[in-house]
Structure formats: C-alpha cells, structure tokens
Amino acid sequence: MKLEDLAGRCGEWLRGSGPESDIVISSRIRLARNLADFPFIRQCDDKDRGAIERTLCDAVHDEKRLADVTYVDVNDLPSVDRQFLVERQLISRELADAHGPRGVAINEGEKFSLMINEEDHLRIQVMNSGLDLKSTWEDINRIDDLIEEHVTYAFHDDLGYLTACPTNVGTGMRVSVMLHLPALVITRQIEKVFRSLQKINLAVRGLYGEGSQAMGDFYQISNQITLGRSEDELITQVAEVIPAMIDYERKAREFLIKESQTDLHDKISRDYGTLCSAQKISSEETMMLLSSVRMGVNLGLIKDIEIPVINQLFIHTQPAHLQKLRGTELDTANRNKERALYLQQHLKRETDGEAEHN
C-alpha cells in the first residue's frame, strides 16, 4: 500500500454512510497501552524507542489474524506525508510532530491504525462510519487481545492499564463520536450544549482532537473519565447523549427552515456558488462553505450534488491531500488556486451529470 493510493480514496471516517450519517460522521475508540518493561516515552532515548517500535512491529507482523496491515515509518516521512496522515485521522498531530523512531500500522480499509511511540507506546484506534460504537468496541477489543498475545502490557491490579498521563489510566479508553452540527452553530446554541456536556464529564473537541478548532462545524464528543467504570459503561455514557444531540441539531434545522427558509436557502446557494466559481480559496473557507452545502443537501435545498462527493471534498481539499492529488508541492498561494480549480472540476462534473461516485 502506498500513500498515493490512499489519496484518491475517502477513508473510513468520511465514507458518509451508516446510521444517522446526515449528522453522525463517525464513531471512534482508542486504547492507550504501554509495554511493561520499558519506561514511558518521555524517559525513552532513541534506542528505547527503536526497541519499542521493533517489539510492537514484530507483534503486529507475527499476528497473522491482523491481516492487511501496512507499517509506515513516520520518522522517515517528509512533512507533507505526515500531514497527509493527520488529515486522514490515521495519526495524531502529536505523532506527526514528535521526534525519533515512531510509526503507524494502518489496515487496508483504514478502519484501524496502531500508533507506535505517541504519548504512550501503543495507541490502538478503530473508526467506523456513522453511529456504531458497539461494533467499534468489538473490533478494538479483538485487536487489543491479539496484540496482547505477543507483548506484556503495563497493568496494575487496582489502577488498570498504566498510561504516561494519569488522565488516561484505567481503561486507557477514549470513545468519540464525530458530529456535524452546523445548525446549532448558526442558531448559537452550540456553546450552551457543550457546557451541559462538560457538566456530565464529557469532552468536546474539534475535528482534529485536542486543541484543534471546530473546522467545518465538526465536533467530537468523548468521555473524560477512564478509571472506575467499565468499557461498556464508558461507551454507554457517550452513546446516551448522541440521540439528544441529533435531536437538538434536527430541531435547529427545522427552526431555520420554518423561520427563515428563504434566507437559509439564499445563504447556502451563495456558499455553493462560491465553491463552484472561486478562483482562489483557503482550506478554512472551503471547510466552512462545504459545511453549509452539506447541510443544504441534507435539507433538500440543494439537489444536484450528493453527500459522498461533499465528504470527499472535505478531505481532498486539505493542504497535504491537495498536494498529493496534484503530485507536486505547492505553497499556500498556489494551493489556494489549485483548490479552487479542484472544487470547480469536481462540483461542475457533478452538476453535468457525469458524476463518479466512490
């Protein structure tokens, strides 16, 4: 598998299918694990990191039931490729920006990735489109069991899985559901909703996790607590609030349609028009406009484009993807021109009725 082969595809998390997929983008679970006989990453020199990388790579390689896995040595990658993996949510920004031996094992369908030498020795992550935490947990639990047959995890009888940061100790589990909430943003209810989630110990993050801005009105809701509750309880805690979030967003959309359909239709159509005809455009503006158009399609206000195409544009217009797809490095100004061109080509082709659906 080459990174170039991934570029043309959409990846699992933006496939745009699965239950409630007009609002729920993806379900994701990650587990933090450490090898028992090495220090945590901050106390590791490059030799330790190399040994951890080899131990875990061997475990993955020897485990025949983990089929179709490719290991990418992140330490060797040019920065555009590291950024590319971040944009696809296969690695974290922290792993991209770190130093020394580190990498990621990615499975063929991009449903799971295994980050090595991030904040913890191993971070297992499983993603599914739409709202599907149950099978996400089944998948990740199985992968965790398979790897554990080859290595010894740092585990404490009372404290559970030991992690570099005490905020992850216990289950080492973070359950996240990514939602598209443009109407709650427009009606300015989003902060109120988030404050109430924080009161019940749920965290809200932007598209690319901790500290990232909520680009394109995408928000991740995840558990804050990792100790003292079972994995099932933590999943339930997150899963329970999602129907309410979907309901709030739907109500906000209904409100917008009822109170100001003409204004909303006008705004969304203008946003669509900008995407189709801009001559240069930043990735932030693209995300914002695509978000608006995505809601327009889901509300039936825009009929000549389909959700999978928009989802694909969300990822293909990001800086590293654009450069990969164009096969050349581009500075910001040239990227903005190429991005506008790319949008014109793909949106126009769509409206001409010659769409290629992935």
Next chain:
Amino acid sequence: MALRCQKCEKPATFHITELTGDKPEELHLCEECARIYLSKDDQPQEPTSPTLAGVLAQQLKIGQTAKDLQRLDQQACPACGITFYEFRQQGRLGCPHDYICFANELEPLIVNIHGEMKHVGKRPKRVHSSTDARTELIRMRRDMQDAVEQEDYERASELRDQIRKFEQQQGDQ
C-alpha cells in the same frame, strides 16, 4: 480591498469601539471572532471538567508548605529516575513504577480527575509477572546505559547478561 478581521483572515463585518480601557480602541472583527469577543465579558465561564494542570496546581496549593513541596518535588523514582517535580512540570510520568512510588501523591490527583481509584474494566488475559519484576528490568536497562555512557563495559556486559537471563525467565513463565 475590504478590511480584514484582526484575529483571522476573514472579512471584518463587525466594527467595535471598546470604551472600557484607558482610551477608546477600534476593533475590526469577522462575525465569528466578534461573537467570541463579545461573549467573553458578560458570560461568566462555568467551571469545566478539571484539567490535569489545573488539578495539579490546586492540589499543591492546599495544605502543603513550601518545605513539604520541596521535599515532595525531590522524590525520584528508583526505576526511571524522574522526580515528582519533573512530572508536575510536564504532566507525563516516566515509567509504570511511578504509579507505585508516587502513589500517595498521585492518589488525590487521580480521584480528582476520575472520581475513583479502582479499575473495573478489562484485564489482560495473560498472566503477567509482577510489576516489581518489570521495574527491575527497567532499572537494569537504565544502569546498563549509564555503564555504557561511563565506558564501564565490563559492568555493562554483566548487566546485559542479567537482563537476558531475566527476560528468558519471564518468557518461560
């Protein structure tokens, strides 16, 4: 060219004159930045979930004299060598044994973050050797590296043999 927002690149649509400072200040912001700016003052921030840094700072303020703190900070983990001070600075522990050697200091922190001290979730399926044995291995590896750095190759090779023997024993279990 249209005026750009002072905080981002978007066109500025809100023009605010701030009168609360020493002299009036002109602000040109886009809708989003303006909303953030305007909501900052009149909406008291409700307490959010505790962050690690916040909890650490709070914990250390209560009931600890400077002397206590100094003593606490100098405690070092026998396995990885990290001091409690270094943990406080970076918020990351140095090795699994830190959870044991800093247990007293970490307990209030963990209770504050998670509200619990007892793991009730998944457990590794394999019987794993005691944490003490693992700690010993981490310590031996560190000693071996120190020996190499000090060019004490005799000691280093002794330790290497010990580590090998130890790993084999673990593997046999």
